Amino acid sequence: MRPTIHAVAKRAGVSIATVxxxxxxxxxxxxxxxxxxxxxxxxxxxxxxxxxxxxAMSANGTLAVIFPKLSGPFFSELIRSAEAxxxxxxxxxxxxxxxxIAEDAQERMLGLLATxxxxxxxxxxxxxxxxxxxxxxxxxxxxxxxxQPDDISVDSIRPDNVNGAVKAVSHLIEHGYRRIAMITGRxxxxxxxxxxxxxxxxxxxxxxxxxxxxxxxxxxDEESGYAATQLLLRRRPVPEAIFAANDxxxxxxxxxxxxxxxxxxxxxxxxxFDDIAPARYVHPSLTTVDQDMYGQAQVAVQMLLERxxxxxxxxxxxxxxxxxxxxxxxxxxxxxxxxxxxx
Amino acid sequence: MRPTIHAVAKRAGVSIATVxxxxxxxxxxxxxxxxxxxxxxxxxxxxxxxxxxxxAMSANGTLAVIFPKLSGPFFSELIRSAEAxxxxxxxxxxxxxxxxIAEDAQERMLGLLATxxxxxxxxxxxxxxxxxxxxxxxxxxxxxxxxQPDDISVDSIRPDNVNGAVKAVSHLIEHGYRRIAMITGRxxxxxxxxxxxxxxxxxxxxxxxxxxxxxxxxxxDEESGYAATQLLLRRRPVPEAIFAANDxxxxxxxxxxxxxxxxxxxxxxxxxFDDIAPARYVHPSLTTVDQDMYGQAQVAVQMLLERxxxxxxxxxxxxxxxxxxxxxxxxxxxxxxxxxxxx
DNA sequence: CTGAAAGCGCTTACAG
DNA sequence: CTGAAAGCGCTTACAG
Numbered sequence: 047m048r049p050t051i052h053a054v055a056k057r058a059g060v061s062i063a064t065v066x067x068x069x070x071x072x073x074x075x076x077x078x079x080x081x082x083x084x085x086x087x088x089x090x091x092x093x094x095x096x097x098x099x100x101x102a103m104s105a106n107g108t109l110a111v112i113f114p115k116l117s118g119p120f121f122s123e124l125i126r127s128a129e130a131x132x133x134x135x136x137x138x139x140x141x142x143x144x145x146x147i148a149e150d151a152q153e154r155m156l157g158l159l160a161t162x163x164x165x166x167x168x169x170x171x172x173x174x175x176x177x178x179x180x181x182x183x184x185x186x187x188x189x190x191x192x193x194q195p196d197d198i199s200v201d202s203i204r205p206d207n208v209n210g211a212v213k214a215v216s217h218l219i220e221h222g223y224r225r226i227a228m229i230t231g232r233x234x235x236x237x238x239x240x241x242x243x244x245x246x247x248x249x250x251x252x253x254x255x256x257x258x259x260x261x262x263x264x265x266x267d268e269e270s271g272y273a274a275t276q277l278l279l280r281r282r283p284v285p286e287a288i289f290a291a292n293d294x295x296x297x298x299x300x301x302x303x304x305x306x307x308x309x310x311x312x313x314x315x316x317x318x319f320d321d322i323a324p325a326r327y328v329h330p331s332l333t334t335v336d337q338d339m340y341g342q343a344q345v346a347v348q349m350l351l352e353r354x355x356x357x358x359x360x361x362x363x364x365x366x367x368x369x370x371x372x373x374x375x376x377x378x379x380x381x382x383x384x385x386x387x388x389x
Numbered sequence: 390m391r392p393t394i395h396a397v398a399k400r401a402g403v404s405i406a407t408v409x410x411x412x413x414x415x416x417x418x419x420x421x422x423x424x425x426x427x428x429x430x431x432x433x434x435x436x437x438x439x440x441x442x443x444x445a446m447s448a449n450g451t452l453a454v455i456f457p458k459l460s461g462p463f464f465s466e467l468i469r470s471a472e473a474x475x476x477x478x479x480x481x482x483x484x485x486x487x488x489x490i491a492e493d494a495q496e497r498m499l500g501l502l503a504t505x506x507x508x509x510x511x512x513x514x515x516x517x518x519x520x521x522x523x524x525x526x527x528x529x530x531x532x533x534x535x536x537q538p539d540d541i542s543v544d545s546i547r548p549d550n551v552n553g554a555v556k557a558v559s560h561l562i563e564h565g566y567r568r569i570a571m572i573t574g575r576x577x578x579x580x581x582x583x584x585x586x587x588x589x590x591x592x593x594x595x596x597x598x599x600x601x602x603x604x605x606x607x608x609x610d611e612e613s614g615y616a617a618t619q620l621l622l623r624r625r626p627v628p629e630a631i632f633a634a635n636d637x638x639x640x641x642x643x644x645x646x647x648x649x650x651x652x653x654x655x656x657x658x659x660x661x662f663d664d665i666a667p668a669r670y671v672h673p674s675l676t677t678v679d680q681d682m683y684g685q686a687q688v689a690v691q692m693l694l695e696r697x698x699x700x701x702x703x704x705x706x707x708x709x710x711x712x713x714x715x716x717x718x719x720x721x722x723x724x725x726x727x728x729x730x731x732x
Numbered sequence: 733c734t735g736a737a738a739g740c741g742c743t744t745a746c747a748g
Numbered sequence: 749c750t751g752a753a754a755g756c757g758c759t760t761a762c763a764g
Binding site: 406 | 749750751752753755756757758
């Protein structure tokens with residue numbers, strides 16, 4: 047039997063109300079009594095029961111995050127960051143894979159999760175709007191990360207795609223490249239539209255024309271980046287540089303360029319977006335834009351806690367700054383001859 | 390106000406005991422009543438309160454994992470796998486970074502965590518034995534993953550390092566290499582001793598001598614792998630292959646070999662251990678041993694649940710099988726000329 | 733500053 | 749099969 051607040055009270059010769067007050071930082075406890083109670087807590091080895099506390103306060107001091115099938119580093123930054131932020135503010139973090147949600151009868155899942163946490167970070171694209179609505183209807187604050195729920199009023203966080211793309215393309219322009227192609231994605235894709243907008247803005251700002259035949263749509267995977275690049279390489283003159291809307295497509299592009307017997311960046315420079323793990327290890331290493339998942343998760347927790355603490359401000363989308371990560375593929379650095387880039 | 394069990398009972402015209410029985414799968418409810426209660430639950434949109442339930446049952450249906458500063462893919466496999474296994478058995482998963490634990494006054498941290506979960510997976514090397522003892526004293530089942538707590542009786546999980554090393558070295562031997570060096574670690578390192586034992590066994594099984602000057606100790610990082618290899622390359626004759634006790638050291642070794650103007654695997658073959666993310670992306674890609682973090686986490690949850698469910702069997706260490714991942718650095722495949730390995 | 737008591741929302745013997 | 753009631757371990761007005 048674990049010691050309860052009663053054991054502490056008995057030992058200290060006070061009522062449980064007093065113990066509780068001390069525990070909850072109330073000042074309405076005399077110094078003497080406080081000392082005695084603290085000793086008693088030590089003596090009996092007391093730890094407050096979270097369920098009892100949760101029941102009494104109707105709050106459980108826990109946040110939940112539903113995580114997606116992200117690639118490794120994104121995933122770990124997401125969880126690490128959310129956990130660290132939660133911890134800092136005294137919250138605990140519950141995690142759920144989005145597949146757990148999708149498979150179960152939503153009701154049940156919702157139920158369990160909804161009564162176990164005070165707020166939810168939804169970091170997956172695979173959860174339907176209905177789920178969000180259910181959670182909201184239940185009075186659980188939600189914050190969405192990495193997707194764009196248009197038809198619903200909910201707080202969300204996203205990387206500053208436009209500025210990231212502007213930085214990437216401006217960097218290429220500053221290298222002296224003028225004929226810069228882009229591999230984009232469907233306009234409906236959360237990030238594609240904004241990254242393309244950034245591309246256009248950078249060209250515009252530097253007085254360069256947008257050449258429609260240099261903008262090709264891919265599907266955000268390696269294969270489509272490869273295919274798009276094959277098309278781009280048939281344009282005359284051949285583009286001097288390619289900006290891919292994500293790293294997967296950039297890596298596909300790299301393969302296509304190589305296959306043509308051309309070199310990156312000597313013949314064609316290349317910049318991606320996201321800074322996924324392989325970006326550092328491909329050869330040449332890929333210049334790209336970091337979307338700062340750590341920062342995004344931090345902001346997510348922060349926004350969520352505002353809601354948990356009762357804010358009823360209008361829902362909003364918070365943009366997290368993106369940063370250019372300069373490596374070899376843009377032509378800034380000599381391409382290493384061996385594995386040095388990973389040593 | 391969220392609906393409670395009373396609202397359901399009222400609507401269904403039964404007592405809350407009956408609702409509770411239905412919810413908990415008791416069969417002692419007539420079909421008619423059950424149907425009525427189920428409807429009522431739907432109608433009022435009822436979800437059982439986890440805190441109340443936890444308090445009444447003195448169990449909260451939650452497992453906790455303290456995670457380490459692992460590299461990306463290990464980390465995500467650990468969390469994903471633990472979450473999936475927990476979910477399958479109806480448990481929720483709470484996560485904590487080990488730094489959260491280390492910094493706080495242990496008491497508080499322990500307190501919060503201990504009353505919020507029914508069992509703990511400790512996947513970090515950075516937690517002192519005292520912490521484990523405290524948790525155990527509190528009656529919370531613990532299972533340790535990825536470390537070797539000698540002085541304490543606790544269940545643990547580890548990869549089958551010996552057999553992994555045997556496979557790796559045997560593979561090199563089957564390639565025809567005879568003069569096989571090893572970069573190992575301090576004997577006190579959890580994995581080093583076993584991996585070295587596997588190396589020795591493989592040589593022994595194939596009737597090959599163990600040449601002391603070909604076994605050099607590193608520190609499980611790239612730098613020491615690099616340094617150890619520089620030494621190895623001064624041996625005469627030069628080793629035909631190197632088995633590094635982990636991938637970081639193997640990658641360091643790769644750099645050292647290259648720097649000497651030698652080629653991997655043509656001049657010196659190389660095998661690592663762990664299958665970290667870069668292993669796929671270095672050039673040539675690294676043959677290595679997968680320590681199956683997903684499987685380890687699965688077994689961890691399973692062992693933990695046995696304890697949670699009351700098992701008082703002797704504590705034990707469960708070994709999770711390791712598997713050889715054949716890539717280019719052992720000489721099995723032609724080394725790709727470009728980024729094809731990542732495409 | 734402190735205590736007695738009600739209440740948070742469940743589960744589960746105990747009767748019937 | 750079903751209900752009344754006690755109890756899980758806290759918090760928090762309400763008095764004093």
